[in-house]
Amino acid sequence: MEPTEYSERNERTVVSATQPPRRPIPLLAIVLLALMVHGPLLMMQLPSGSFDANFHMFFASHYAHHWFDPWNLKWFGGFSQTTYPPLTHQWIALLSYIVGLKMGYMLVQLIGIMLLPVGVYRFARIWVDDRAASYAAVGCVFLGSLTFLTYQAGQLATVCSAALYLNALPYFYEWMTESSVRSLIKGIAVSLTAAAAHHVTLIFGALLFAVPVLWTALVDAHDERVAGSVGGVISRAAIFAVAVGAGVGLVLMPYWVALIQHPIHQIPIPHDSRANFLLNSTTAINYFLIPYGLLIVALPFIVIRGASSRRLIPLLMGFWVTFIFGLGGTTPLPRWLLGRAYEILTFERFTFWATLLTLPIVGLLAADLIDRFRVKAAVGLALAAVFTFGAAMFWLSENPFRAAFTQINVAPVDAFLNRDGHDAYRYVLLGFGSELARVSIGTTASSVDGDYNSARLLPEMTNYGSAQLTNSKFYGSAGMASLRAMLEHANRYGLKYIFVHDAYYEPLLTFVGWRKIETFDNGAVTVWSKDDVPPAHPIQSDAMPTAFQGVLWGTLPIGVSFLAIILEFLLPNPRRVSGAVRATVRAEHSVA
Amino acid sequence: MKFILPIILAIATVVLIGVAFVASGTVVGKTVGIEAGSAMYGLTPKASTPDQALTNLLVDVKRRNWDQAYGEISNPQVATKQQFIQAWTGSYGSLRTFSALEGFELRPMHITNDAAQMRVRLHWTTPIGPLEDVRDFHLAKVGDIWKTVWSKTDVPNVPSQVIPVTYLRWDLVSAAGDDEWGAKNIDAPHVRIISMNPLDFAEGAVVLGEVVNEDTIPAFVNVTATLVDGSGKEIDEETSFDKIDHILLPKQVTPYRIDFPKVNLKNVKNVRMNVKATLVPASADPVIGVMNQKVDPDYQGKSVLRGDLLNESGQTVNIPHVIASLYDNNGKVIWVADGYVEHSLLPQTAAPFEIEIPKNMVPKVSNFHVVVNQYSMGRN
Numbered sequence: 001m002e003p004t005e006y007s008e009r010n011e012r013t014v015v016s017a018t019q020p021p022r023r024p025i026p027l028l029a030i031v032l033l034a035l036m037v038h039g040p041l042l043m044m045q046l047p048s049g050s051f052d053a054n055f056h057m058f059f060a061s062h063y064a065h066h067w068f069d070p071w072n073l074k075w076f077g078g079f080s081q082t083t084y085p086p087l088t089h090q091w092i093a094l095l096s097y098i099v100g101l102k103m104g105y106m107l108v109q110l111i112g113i114m115l116l117p118v119g120v121y122r123f124a125r126i127w128v129d130d131r132a133a134s135y136a137a138v139g140c141v142f143l144g145s146l147t148f149l150t151y152q153a154g155q156l157a158t159v160c161s162a163a164l165y166l167n168a169l170p171y172f173y174e175w176m177t178e179s180s181v182r183s184l185i186k187g188i189a190v191s192l193t194a195a196a197a198h199h200v201t202l203i204f205g206a207l208l209f210a211v212p213v214l215w216t217a218l219v220d221a222h223d224e225r226v227a228g229s230v231g232g233v234i235s236r237a238a239i240f241a242v243a244v245g246a247g248v249g250l251v252l253m254p255y256w257v258a259l260i261q262h263p264i265h266q267i268p269i270p271h272d273s274r275a276n277f278l279l280n281s282t283t284a285i286n287y288f289l290i291p292y293g294l295l296i297v298a299l300p301f302i303v304i305r306g307a308s309s310r311r312l313i314p315l316l317m318g319f320w321v322t323f324i325f326g327l328g329g330t331t332p333l334p335r336w337l338l339g340r341a342y343e344i345l346t347f348e349r350f351t352f353w354a355t356l357l358t359l360p361i362v363g364l365l366a367a368d369l370i371d372r373f374r375v376k377a378a379v380g381l382a383l384a385a386v387f388t389f390g391a392a393m394f395w396l397s398e399n400p401f402r403a404a405f406t407q408i409n410v411a412p413v414d415a416f417l418n419r420d421g422h423d424a425y426r427y428v429l430l431g432f433g434s435e436l437a438r439v440s441i442g443t444t445a446s447s448v449d450g451d452y453n454s455a456r457l458l459p460e461m462t463n464y465g466s467a468q469l470t471n472s473k474f475y476g477s478a479g480m481a482s483l484r485a486m487l488e489h490a491n492r493y494g495l496k497y498i499f500v501h502d503a504y505y506e507p508l509l510t511f512v513g514w515r516k517i518e519t520f521d522n523g524a525v526t527v528w529s530k531d532d533v534p535p536a537h538p539i540q541s542d543a544m545p546t547a548f549q550g551v552l553w554g555t556l557p558i559g560v561s562f563l564a565i566i567l568e569f570l571l572p573n574p575r576r577v578s579g580a581v582r583a584t585v586r587a588e589h590s591v592a
Numbered sequence: 593m594k595f596i597l598p599i600i601l602a603i604a605t606v607v608l609i610g611v612a613f614v615a616s617g618t619v620v621g622k623t624v625g626i627e628a629g630s631a632m633y634g635l636t637p638k639a640s641t642p643d644q645a646l647t648n649l650l651v652d653v654k655r656r657n658w659d660q661a662y663g664e665i666s667n668p669q670v671a672t673k674q675q676f677i678q679a680w681t682g683s684y685g686s687l688r689t690f691s692a693l694e695g696f697e698l699r700p701m702h703i704t705n706d707a708a709q710m711r712v713r714l715h716w717t718t719p720i721g722p723l724e725d726v727r728d729f730h731l732a733k734v735g736d737i738w739k740t741v742w743s744k745t746d747v748p749n750v751p752s753q754v755i756p757v758t759y760l761r762w763d764l765v766s767a768a769g770d771d772e773w774g775a776k777n778i779d780a781p782h783v784r785i786i787s788m789n790p791l792d793f794a795e796g797a798v799v800l801g802e803v804v805n806e807d808t809i810p811a812f813v814n815v816t817a818t819l820v821d822g823s824g825k826e827i828d829e830e831t832s833f834d835k836i837d838h839i840l841l842p843k844q845v846t847p848y849r850i851d852f853p854k855v856n857l858k859n860v861k862n863v864r865m866n867v868k869a870t871l872v873p874a875s876a877d878p879v880i881g882v883m884n885q886k887v888d889p890d891y892q893g894k895s896v897l898r899g900d901l902l903n904e905s906g907q908t909v910n911i912p913h914v915i916a917s918l919y920d921n922n923g924k925v926i927w928v929a930d931g932y933v934e935h936s937l938l939p940q941t942a943a944p945f946e947i948e949i950p951k952n953m954v955p956k957v958s959n960f961h962v963v964v965n966q967y968s969m970g971r972n
Contacts (some may be wrong), residue, residue: 278635331611479720508719
């Protein structure tokens with residue numbers, strides 16, 4: 001993006017023709033590498049089988065049809081989509097008019113992945129030189145945690161939001177240390193865009209990423225490596241925080257209203273990322289080995305290298321705290337610090353953030369190794385990156401978490417619901433896993449179930465420690481009690497049809513008075529019905545956003561994303577003269 | 593700083609992991625979505641006490657780590673691994689085959705230097721709700737560790753035989769393309785509530801009684817009760833759910849019970865009852881006989897209605913459901929209790945059943961009537 005910068009760096013770093021190349025890898029090449037690695041996988045729609053992909057497409061589908069009305073009747077008898085920041089969904093909705101929902105999802109995911117190396121590169125440059133930063137950016141393309149989140153978990157918003165935050169933080173640093181108004185404006189715009197993409201990243205990720213940056217700016221100001229004073233850095237950080245806070249308050253106003261109106265009081269839902277990984281090998285593989293891959297081998301060196309430089313210590317500490325959080329229940333720290341929020345959060349995203357935070361130091365290590373072992377190191381590092389990526393891809397098909405839910409033909413289910421007035425009643429799917437959202441996209445009927453825990457308000461769901469009704473059995477007695485409670489109130493909710501893709505539920509349905517009426521797909525799916533259920537009527541809810549909130553929701557989040565794009569073009573970065581900071585850092589590292 | 597900080601971070605990490613490990617007691621909750629996964633090598637506590645030995649076994653059963661669980665019994669010669677697994681997972685599509693061990697509580701009964709007897713309350717999750725099971729285990733000291741002595745379980749073996757079928761069956765011809773079940777365009781079967789008794793119970797109220805099908809055709813029955821307060825306002829409406837035999841053959845009687853949690857009868861002025869009946873196809877098969885019924889105390893001192901179910905038909909009944917009306921001296925229904933039988937009923941075989949009776953009802957019970965509902969795979 002800033003070619004002159006590289007030239008200057010190259011002139012200063014190339015020592016002789018006999019040494020390995022010391023030029024940074026051009027950022028454009030790294031972005032193309034990301035495109036080359038992830039583009040084909042996304043065009044093959046590999047993430048469409050991930051856990052959350054259908055959920056994101058479902059939300060996007062609603063925006064595509066009702067842009068300014070976030071009240072969605074298809075789940076939980078009606079819920080507000082203002083409970084989840086809308087940016088990625090609205091972008092999918094916009095793209096869906098041209099390429100369809102699924103490809104729209106893939107394109108937004110691809111944009112997020114291509115923004116990530118740019119963000120990692122720019123973020124890493126706060127601490128390391130261009131060459132190490134470019135290695136860090138290459139490393140992020142092959143991260144096991146990125147592969148895990150993209151292809152297995154389907155955490156589109158987490159990836160996009162993290163990529164945006166990484167792009168915003170260098171502006172934050174520049175504003176604090178150089179008083180650059182241009183950086184302030186762009187930093188705020190990109191930060192708001194990131195917040196509009198994902199709330200959890202906003203609340204926790206921003207802190208874990210921004211504090212090391214602030215700390216580093218203070219260290220630099222204290223050591224007079226930058227123009228600003230310590231007091232100036234603090235005051236400018238406060239201005240940035242206040243501006244971003246106010247902006248987030250405004251851009252996501254309907255979200256905050258919904259959260260204040262209905263705080264999450266539901267019974268905690270168990271999640272494997274909160275397990276003690278030492279006591280369960282499967283969760284250890286899924287949430288630790290696969291996301292970190294061969295980075296695990298480098299962890300001791302990362303810590304030693306990070307501790308060797310005063311400037312890197314903030315980054316190291318940020319990484320360590322995030323690393324500990326990513327271990328979920330393997331340590332008590334997250335529970336101690338988060339309190340009740342511990343039971344609401346899932347912790348795989350912390351592992352993703354930890355791997356991102358470690359990349360600048362990994363870039364330094366890679367540069368050192370290549371300097372020392374030349375081609376052997378380059379080949380070794382490349383193999384390690386490919387192995388880490390490959391292991392996560394292998395785990396995608398071998399992990400025991402997803403096998404049960406693949407390949408359900410949902411077309412007959414939608415066809416049934418959409419004919420003969422069946423959509424006048426509500427329905428539930430049992431044993432459909434994340435396919436629940438795919439069914440919901442294709443039908444006009446409404447369900448009392450849904451695949452977004454934070455939006456649930458029906459007591460039959462919030463009073464039990466289980467998530468979706470369709471996955472009831474996986475939550476043991478709590479899950480089955482929730483399902484029983486819902487079945488007991490079938491008449492109240494107009495729940496007349498149950499689609500079963502798991503014979504486990506048949507005894508219960510039989511004993512409580514439901515009867516099989518139809519069979520689809522060679523018996524893979526059966527339809528059960530109950531006599532005397534009245535047609536569904538709207539469920540009164542105070543969670544319904546006002547029309548004004550709908551307008552805000554439909555304009556501000558997408559608006560700030562356009563604003564950020566425009567500002568990137570209107571306020572380009574000035575050509576950077578190689579500054580004292582990076583020279584000093586490199587000198588420190590050479591000593592180290 | 594280069595080495596001090598890494599050492600501090602390493603120590604802090606190890607300490608935090610250690611604290612979590614000790615606090616967890618090495619017993620983990622059920623893994624959502626999957627059945628496998630074991631503790632890292634070397635982190636399973638040594639079975640140096642009977643409690644720990646049995647805990648290790650039950651944790652492995654919970655996780656379905658059958659190899660390890662089988663390795664924790666002292667006498668593998670009494671059962672093959674397959675028989676051992678089947679003893680835990682059930683057979684013939686019984687309720688146990690749908691169940692998963694969710695938790696357990698141990699209580700030592702008798703311990704010597706080299707032998708122990710433990711009583712375990714096993715908590716199972718099943719499709720029809722949580723079930724509890726109490727089992728006694730013997731343990732023996734083998735070298736310096738304890739192991740569970742496995743008791744051989746006999747799987748019923750039904751001899752080959754021909755069973756003539758003479759039961760009644762009612763078929764129903766529906767209009768083509770009709771997605772509904774039951775007949776809507778034929779007069780509904782004549783069904784009547786023959787008794788209704790509202791009671792305060794535990795932290796709520798219940799409405800119970802009996803329904804009879806007075807018609808000559810089978811009926812699908814559902815009973816709804818609406819509680820109304822003094823001002824005529826509805827307090828709550830609930831249905832009989834699974835506390836009823838929904839399909840009634842001609843002249844058949846079923847108990848029903850409708851639970852209203854968190855409702856106090858003091859606030860109820862009126863109870864509106866509604867019984868809905870639909871003509872459905874039905875069959876008298878499988879015929880399940882109820883024998884040897886009696887009220888007895890169980891091993892915990894609780895009163896239970898126990899007896900045997902005999903499957904008189906030629907097909908397996910996978911999950912029997914027993915519902916009993918309990919009467920006082922005046923013939924009034926004072927309670928409706930129910931329970932599921934975790935073993936399947938093979939043709940021409942009997943299996944025991946047990947239903948708990950609330951303590952305060954026991955002195956009033958003078959008679960009872962038991963009906964058996966059932967789930968049979970592929971036939972419901």
